Amino acid sequence: MRKFGLTLAAASMLVAATTTAQAAGRDYISMVGSSTVYPFSTSVAEQFGKTTKFKTPKIESTGTGGGMKLFCAGAGTDTPDLTNASRRMKKSEMATCQKNGVKEVTEIKVGYDGIVVANSKKAPQFKVSRKDLYLALAKVVPSPDGAEKLVENPYKTWKDVNKSLPADKIEVLGPPPTSGTRDAFVELVMDEGCSEYGFVKAMKKVDKKKFKAACRTVREDGGYIEAGENDNLIVQKLEANPRSLGIFGFSFLDQNADKIHGSIIDGSEPTFENIADGSYVVSRPLFIYVKNAHVGVIPGIKEFLAEYTSDRAWGEEGYLAEKGLIPAPKAEQKKYADIAKNLTPVVLD
Template identity: 80%
Template sequence: MQKFTLTLAAASLLVAAATSASAADGRDYISMVGSSTVYPFSTAVAEQFGKTTKFKTPKIESTGTGGGMKLFCSGVGVDTPDLTNASRRMKKSEMETCQKNGVNEVTEIKVGYDGIVVANSKKAKAMQLTREELFLALAKEVPSPEGGDKLVANPYKTWKDINKNLPADKIEVLGPPPTSGTRDAFVELVMDEGCAAFDAIKALKETDKKKFKSVCQTVREDGAYIEAGENDNLIVQKLEANPKSLGIFGFSFLDQNADKIQGATIDGQEPTFDNIAAGKYVVSRPLYIYAKNAHVGIIPGIKEYLAEYTSDRAWGENGYLADKGLIPAPKEERQKFADIAKNMTPVTLD
């Protein structure tokens, strides 16, 4: 009887081991989700990685930064992503969700920089805008055109209504949804900054911070701003179809479609590679990838993929990602994050 019990126990162990092996065998490639802005860079690295190593080409999905974080932080296991792209830094609340679901160690790698552009079709005249004008065009509430401290529902219908030197075209801007890191960064770098230029709103910062934030960051919902999903290529196509509309997306998509679209000058600076790299173009931000440390050694090739990503041939000043529109980080910063990737040093968010 004892011998029979031992045999059952051994059988149970064998079944468990077989199930575990089967789960691991269920995915022998890297799964990556996240930002549509970082997507083309991670895809370029994945293609190079698949061609030059023994590992399978990673599967990259464009889900938006927020959507990617949700999937990434949903747990540990082969049915969850190993990596996620992000066009903003991970939020503390997202890290808390990760940890609550057992994703305890995450490695953060800043891969470079990007500009956020406001672009239109080359069939139309290039726009010259300021952050204040963009705020007035897109905010739900704005200072009354009649003056004073009163805030009113956005009355502006055309660009000329805001500035007589702008075209009399209807305000129609195609942009990313709230789940997008590009949307987060646009709100922070354009809406917040443009908003603070008005004394009537600036005063709220001292008296009612919640109202100040709401006024600065709430986008109008009357059709002037159109959420176009996470597919930046679709925005490019719509700009071609409607030359009077504008679109918001990362510099790399402008760079890749320079034959069809053009970037607006913002606060006197054009969205060019050199201007973003030099810090002259104000609407720029860092880009990130995040790796799930618990999957290293379980899913094959994660450390090797990160090694390719953080190599000079990829993200260096003359690397193939610069050809795709990525603005390389300074050499010292690249070395810092290459070391973090090599050692899989977990991030601690402030």
């Protein structure tokens, strides 16, 4: 019995000791946020940790929204210093930041990510337009008979949508609504596709909510299958079922080019070059946000940003391109490298 008492005492002392030790602060950079930016930020972090005297930053994969919440929770050193985002910070998130004392935030656009619609190499490559994708995936679509009203999606096969497409059942594997990739896909493909109908587009001006409901709601009758956040899993499923298509980030297509090919969307194939020069339309910018108040308090933030914005990292031949990040145009890179250097706070418009 005495032994148990001793262990108990030792354990509680251990807890007490570490509690006091932690109040002293942190000597490594803490970063949270998007799982899309995670592979790139971790590459920079690893390089940074190996080549400088600073500790390797700790990077959590929490999703863009979760990252913003943690980032904006306060200005103390128990909150993260940087956050990854696969979309721009929302005004509401900025307001939370301000309310919690995170006054100055620097925004750095690190590059672009293409979203691809791909299928197995055992099946022919798809050639679609954004309108086709919208018609195939939306819950409600403009009536096929030409009347200006929205009806429950009647299309069952790709051939129903567009005569030039194969007569296969519509079956698309994609990310769930919590994912940034899904947000971006809906915005870049579905919105555009449905804006091609004049009367739906007109709705945007009158009732934005109704427009969003019409364009952004994905069908739930089995045509679109939520396959979870794991893109590797989608790739495996595509291989097993050559008739289905999958939606995921470009880096997964890049790594699995022997198994799958990306569909041509609006006449442009998802290749590194096409995404970089903007001719492949389904691409989105990736950001990192910096808490200016932590620069100088947590060691190494400035140096970390310098590494991130250096040519050997985010340049055309840099190691991030190797990981699948599409570099921003030269002029844009210069602009954001300057912002990173001077820590110019962002003003969201």
